[in-house]
Amino acid sequence: METYKIQRTRLERAIRELFPACKVIFDDSQAPDKFKMQVADGVTGKILLETYGHWLVREMVEKSDEQLRALLKAWRREILRRERSDHPAPRPRLGPD
Numbered sequence: 001m002e003t004y005k006i007q008r009t010r011l012e013r014a015i016r017e018l019f020p021a022c023k024v025i026f027d028d029s030q031a032p033d034k035f036k037m038q039v040a041d042g043v044t045g046k047i048l049l050e051t052y053g054h055w056l057v058r059e060m061v062e063k064s065d066e067q068l069r070a071l072l073k074a075w076r077r078e079i080l081r082r083e084r085s086d087h088p089a090p091r092p093r094l095g096p097d
Contacts, residue, residue: 001032003057004032004033004057007060007061008035010060010068011024011035011037011055011060011068012024014065014068014069015039015072017069018072018073018076019039019048019076021041021042021043022039022040022041022042022048023039023040023041023042023045024037024039025038030054032057033057034055034056034057035051035054035055035056035057035060036051036053036054036055037050037055038050038051048079049075049079
């Protein structure tokens, strides 16, 4: 459970660096070895991102901070591209599920 808390905090911090006005919503009904989350606009509450499947805690441990930020940056670029084209954002995967 301690590893889960550490990785959740790490993930929240990385998301807030890239999406400062957003709120991270974790699905707390998931097993303690998995993450499922959404990123919502902090003002409107609109869901901007949603994970596809589960992100496994062990996969988070294996990723460097730079790898995690790179994944989230790609996610952010896709959001911006989709907002311009008015299509829903995809559900990125951390790894195989």
